[in-house]
Amino acid sequence: MCLVEVEKSPKPVASCAMPALPGMKIKTNTPVAKKAREGVMEFLLMNHPLDCPICDQGGECDLQDQSMAFGADRGRFTEMKRSVVDKNLGPLVKTVMTRCIQCTRCVRFASEVAGVQDLGMLGRGSGEEIGTYVEKLMTSELSGNVIDICPVGALTSKPFAFKARNWELKGTETIDVTDAVGSNIRVDSRGPEVMRIVPRLNEDINEEWISDKTRFCYDGLKRQRLNDPMIRGTDGRFKAVTWRDALAVVAEVLQQVKPEEITGVAGKLSDAESMMALKDFVNKMGSDKVLCEGNGPSPPADLRSNYLMNTSIAGLEKADVFLLVGTQPRVEAAMVNARIRKTVRATQAKVAYIGPPTDFNYDHEHLGTGPQTLVEIAEGRHPFCSTLQSAKNPVIIAGAGLFDREDQDALFSTIETVAKKFNVVRPDWNGLNVLLLHAAQAAALDLGLVANPTESIKSTKFLYLMGADDVDLDKVPDDAFVVYQGHHGDKAVYRANVILPSSAFSEKEGTYENTEGCTQWTIPAVPTVGDARDDWKILRALSEVAGAQLPYDSLSGVRDRISMVAPNLVHVDEREPCTISSEVKPPVKQQVSSTPFKTVVENFYMTDAITRASKIMAQCSATLLKK
Amino acid sequence: MLPPAARLAARRLLGLATSSASDSAAARRLSRSPISYAAAGCSSRLFSTALNYHLDSPENNPDMPWEFTEANMKKVNEILSHYPSNYKQSGIIPMLDLAQQQHGGWVPVAAMNAIAKIVEVAPIRVYEVATFYTMFNRTKVGKYHLLVCGTTPCMIRGSREIEEALLEHLGVKRNEVTSDGLFSVGEMECMGCCVNAPMIAVADYSKGSEGYTYNYYEDLTPKRVVEIVEMLKRGETPPRGTQHPERKNCGPAGGNTTLHGEPKPPPCRDLDAC
Numbered sequence: 001m002c003l004v005e006v007e008k009s010p011k012p013v014a015s016c017a018m019p020a021l022p023g024m025k026i027k028t029n030t031p032v033a034k035k036a037r038e039g040v041m042e043f044l045l046m047n048h049p050l051d052c053p054i055c056d057q058g059g060e061c062d063l064q065d066q067s068m069a070f071g072a073d074r075g076r077f078t079e080m081k082r083s084v085v086d087k088n089l090g091p092l093v094k095t096v097m098t099r100c101i102q103c104t105r106c107v108r109f110a111s112e113v114a115g116v117q118d119l120g121m122l123g124r125g126s127g128e129e130i131g132t133y134v135e136k137l138m139t140s141e142l143s144g145n146v147i148d149i150c151p152v153g154a155l156t157s158k159p160f161a162f163k164a165r166n167w168e169l170k171g172t173e174t175i176d177v178t179d180a181v182g183s184n185i186r187v188d189s190r191g192p193e194v195m196r197i198v199p200r201l202n203e204d205i206n207e208e209w210i211s212d213k214t215r216f217c218y219d220g221l222k223r224q225r226l227n228d229p230m231i232r233g234t235d236g237r238f239k240a241v242t243w244r245d246a247l248a249v250v251a252e253v254l255q256q257v258k259p260e261e262i263t264g265v266a267g268k269l270s271d272a273e274s275m276m277a278l279k280d281f282v283n284k285m286g287s288d289k290v291l292c293e294g295n296g297p298s299p300p301a302d303l304r305s306n307y308l309m310n311t312s313i314a315g316l317e318k319a320d321v322f323l324l325v326g327t328q329p330r331v332e333a334a335m336v337n338a339r340i341r342k343t344v345r346a347t348q349a350k351v352a353y354i355g356p357p358t359d360f361n362y363d364h365e366h367l368g369t370g371p372q373t374l375v376e377i378a379e380g381r382h383p384f385c386s387t388l389q390s391a392k393n394p395v396i397i398a399g400a401g402l403f404d405r406e407d408q409d410a411l412f413s414t415i416e417t418v419a420k421k422f423n424v425v426r427p428d429w430n431g432l433n434v435l436l437l438h439a440a441q442a443a444a445l446d447l448g449l450v451a452n453p454t455e456s457i458k459s460t461k462f463l464y465l466m467g468a469d470d471v472d473l474d475k476v477p478d479d480a481f482v483v484y485q486g487h488h489g490d491k492a493v494y495r496a497n498v499i500l501p502s503s504a505f506s507e508k509e510g511t512y513e514n515t516e517g518c519t520q521w522t523i524p525a526v527p528t529v530g531d532a533r534d535d536w537k538i539l540r541a542l543s544e545v546a547g548a549q550l551p552y553d554s555l556s557g558v559r560d561r562i563s564m565v566a567p568n569l570v571h572v573d574e575r576e577p578c579t580i581s582s583e584v585k586p587p588v589k590q591q592v593s594s595t596p597f598k599t600v601v602e603n604f605y606m607t608d609a610i611t612r613a614s615k616i617m618a619q620c621s622a623t624l625l626k627k
Numbered sequence: 628m629l630p631p632a633a634r635l636a637a638r639r640l641l642g643l644a645t646s647s648a649s650d651s652a653a654a655r656r657l658s659r660s661p662i663s664y665a666a667a668g669c670s671s672r673l674f675s676t677a678l679n680y681h682l683d684s685p686e687n688n689p690d691m692p693w694e695f696t697e698a699n700m701k702k703v704n705e706i707l708s709h710y711p712s713n714y715k716q717s718g719i720i721p722m723l724d725l726a727q728q729q730h731g732g733w734v735p736v737a738a739m740n741a742i743a744k745i746v747e748v749a750p751i752r753v754y755e756v757a758t759f760y761t762m763f764n765r766t767k768v769g770k771y772h773l774l775v776c777g778t779t780p781c782m783i784r785g786s787r788e789i790e791e792a793l794l795e796h797l798g799v800k801r802n803e804v805t806s807d808g809l810f811s812v813g814e815m816e817c818m819g820c821c822v823n824a825p826m827i828a829v830a831d832y833s834k835g836s837e838g839y840t841y842n843y844y845e846d847l848t849p850k851r852v853v854e855i856v857e858m859l860k861r862g863e864t865p866p867r868g869t870q871h872p873e874r875k876n877c878g879p880a881g882g883n884t885t886l887h888g889e890p891k892p893p894p895c896r897d898l899d900a901c
Contacts, residue, residue, distance in 0.1 A: 085680065117749030122758040123679040133754035134681045134689055134736060 001066055003036040004028050012036035041070040047082040049098050057153030059166040063101065084129045090137035091619040092144055092212055094161050100130055100154035106146040114140040115341055115361030139624050141334040141604055144215040148198065159216060159616045160196045169195055172525035175512060176214040177269050177439035177505045178611060181335045182514030183210045187506050187525035194218045194506055194526055204314045211334035213605055220614030224489045226501035227530020238499065250498055251546040253462060253481045259286025263460040266292040266449055267467025267486065268438030268608050271510025272569050273558045274535030275447050277550060278466050281539050284548040289456035292444030293468045294437055296403030297452050300412060301445040305578035308442060309516040310430040311395055312575060317343050319431065321391035322351040325374060325415060326597035327399025327435050328358040331604040336435060352384050355597040370596035371411055378417040388422040395431040396424055400441065401600030410590035435515055437600060442513040446566035465492050466535060469609050485538055488609035501532035504610065508534045509555060511569055518575045519568060679758050681736050693737035699729055699836060703745060715746040719756045723763050728836035732772050733764040769804045769811035770833040771859050776826050778817035784824040792849035796856060809860060820845050822877045823869050827852065846871040
């Protein structure tokens with residue numbers, strides 16, 4: 001379809017395959033070029049079924065667009081059209097293989113980007129077809145992207161099948177919060193319903209791909225939602241009440257507990273505004289026990305470089321040696337993994353991994369399972385040291401799972417020793433990275449939500465859970481009063497005394513900081529469910545009822561307050577590098593323990609309240625994770 | 628009288644009905660021209676012996692253990708030595724051929740997996756090659772796989788009658804194996820024997836990869852081809868090449884009518900004189 005006319009060339013030239021030469025005169029819009037394209041179009045449509053009215057790609061189909069420009073209004077092909085048996089690629093990708101025009105984009109994507117060599121081009125001539133030959137599901141965490149790259153309706157989204165036409169959808173350009181990457185997405189909605197999620201181009205973060213979790217978690221936004229404030233009665237059942245009553249009850253309990261018994265916990269999907277409000281509120285009540293889940297007993301919040309991906313995601317492409325410590329990027333941050341894979345493929349960069357055995361889709365060297373290997377590298381006793389020594393741009397990526405370890409200070413100091421020894425941090429290159437797990441983590445550390453979770457929760461009498469579902473609820477004292485503010489009836493609701501419904505990321509404007517320290521905003525795509533409100537507004541209202549009114553009434557007010565605490569959080573789409581070197585850190589007296597590193601994300605498809613509520617994600621974990 | 632377009636459509640429908648009445652595997656792939664083969668008693672135009680996807684069966688599944696015999700492993704290493712170590716996949720085609728000879732004329736999916744392991748590529752890359760080339764059989768064939776050339780010169784000289792005679796004599800359809808497992812009939816493209824058309828090629832897998840032969844039988848008649856099959860059945864080796872009694876190789880029947888004697892050297896300058 002890319003045929004153009006080149007002066008002095010007797011035939012039309014395929015522009016995609018012809019290098020431009022000096023003095024070449026190329027004509028793209030001449031009768032010759034048009035006729036040539038019409039000819040190609042006729043061949044493409046020869047075996048293509050005329051099922052546009054029932055095809056999900058209709059309206060956003062490359063072939064349809066091209067045929068509007070170059071297609072004839074009738075075909076000359078009178079033979080039988082070819083038909084191809086549909087393939088089963090799993091719960092995410094629906095196939096209608098008869099529509100395939102054999103462009104092999106999906107084959108190339110699967111083998112080059114996703115790193116699963118399952119798809120291939122089988123047969124020859126008119127019998128040619130895309131398939132896996134043996135019955136095989138596409139078990140990649142990026143498989144959903146073949147839906148986008150398929151130019152026709154051969155590969156379409158199974159959950160989205162026959163749900164909506166693309167011209168009925170309203171697109172909202174926002175970001176994803178299911179992991180710490182902050183992939184740029186477009187939420188397509190119809191009325192109050194999120195119909196699908198598709199990626200948005202951002203070369204610095206997710207390029208043009210998104211993970212399956214990002215793409216297909218949206219049905220979780222419609223299930224298990226909390227839509228009314230609720231109070232648990234004496235019979236143990238929840239009763240829907242008005243906001244006024246719910247807030248009054250919470251405020252009353254607040255008056256009865258001692259200030260130091262108040263604990264606030266932000267969940268992994270919290271935005272910076274609500275965490276700011278939570279911190280201000282808890283502090284105003286006289287307590288400093290406010291934390292964000294997943295940041296461990298003593299969060300390394302003193303220096304930003306201690307918890308960010310300092311190389312930046314795009315910067316990983318310049319690296320030539322990777323040392324992954326206690327992190328499984330394929331499940332923790334699929335887009336970062338795709339970037340590492342891209343680097344490995346392009347430059348044969350070496351990857352070494354310390355941690356439990358796990359899946360990689362590129363060549364890697366498994367050095368060991370525990371911190372002992374790391375110590376050996378730091379002391380220069382490990383054979384891998386020579387590789388690190390000769391590396392030009394070495395990168396160390398430590399997993400955020402290390403935050404939960406008792407010996408995290410010692411571990412990070414060992415990692416810094418390695419970094420210093422092998423010149424990982426230089427004025428022109430910072431290869432020392434931490435890969436975070438949750439969307440809220442970086443902003444929480446910026447804002448100083450750094451209390452120790454075990455101690456804060458053990459002694460609490462009033463626990464305020466803001467979307468926090470993964471706190472250890474067994475540790476919560478029986479007489480503690482638990483307020484759960486969140487959008488999903490997930491784990492923590494079972495322990496809650498009061499439920500305050502809030503809005504999900506698709507329904508609110510919020511600031512999120514991704515793992516590389518890039519601040520991004522979500523934009524509301526759909527209205528909130530029921531009586532739910534934005535998180536920070538609930539806290540603002542509660543503070544007023546409790547008699548400790550927070551000094552902001554609007555989103556810009558909260559952001560002004562944030563700019564005083566962490567100014568980088570108001571500079572949207574910018575990465576603010578850390579300027580203070582890690583040299584200023586005090587010496588560590590802790591000893592590295594010998595406990596091996598643990599797998600942090602057991603189930604890639606279910607990591608937070610939204611994905612746990614999603615039926616599609618449940619299907620994925622049932623079929624694709626089968627061992 | 629129907630208008631021409633309607634007549635064409637009616638004929639097509641008829642052709643479609645014939646093809647769907649045959650076995651379901653063949654019906655999955657609609658024949659490209661249903662009418663032309665109705666005469667030959669064959670409803671589907673399948674070049675290779677199988678579909679473009681694999682269906683598990685007791686004798687062909689990925690869990691089946693399969694490896695090259697020791698003698699063939701030597702050949703495999705010989706094949707690999709032809710290629711640089713980072714381009715081992717160049718050896719896929721000769722290895723598939725070897726596997727086919729070893730496995731009685733067809734390549735099971737387990738053999739493809741074994742080859743993928745040897746050349747260090749994903750199995751799908753081997754499947755792609757095996758499905759592309761029609762000479763790799765991915766379902767069972769007979770010990771003698773008879774391939775009838777169906778390209779234009781042979782067709783004009785009566786290849787369809789040859790195939791019909793074979794199918795009738797053996798009592799099978801195309802790509803089916805006789806009940807004794809000895810014969811199967813397939814179609815193939817031009818093998819360059821057009822001057823002695825029609826011809827068949829017989830792939831003999833009865834003696835494993837050591838005694839494997841691939842012979843052409845040319846200048847056939849429906850009678851002669853049945854005789855050849857009978858000879859093969861008795862374990863004899865029919866003389867390969869032309870079956871015309873008076874013809875030698877591809878020379879004219881009854882001896883040369885021209886070009887008697889030594890050919891005259893081309894007129895050229897006298898090199899000795901220089």
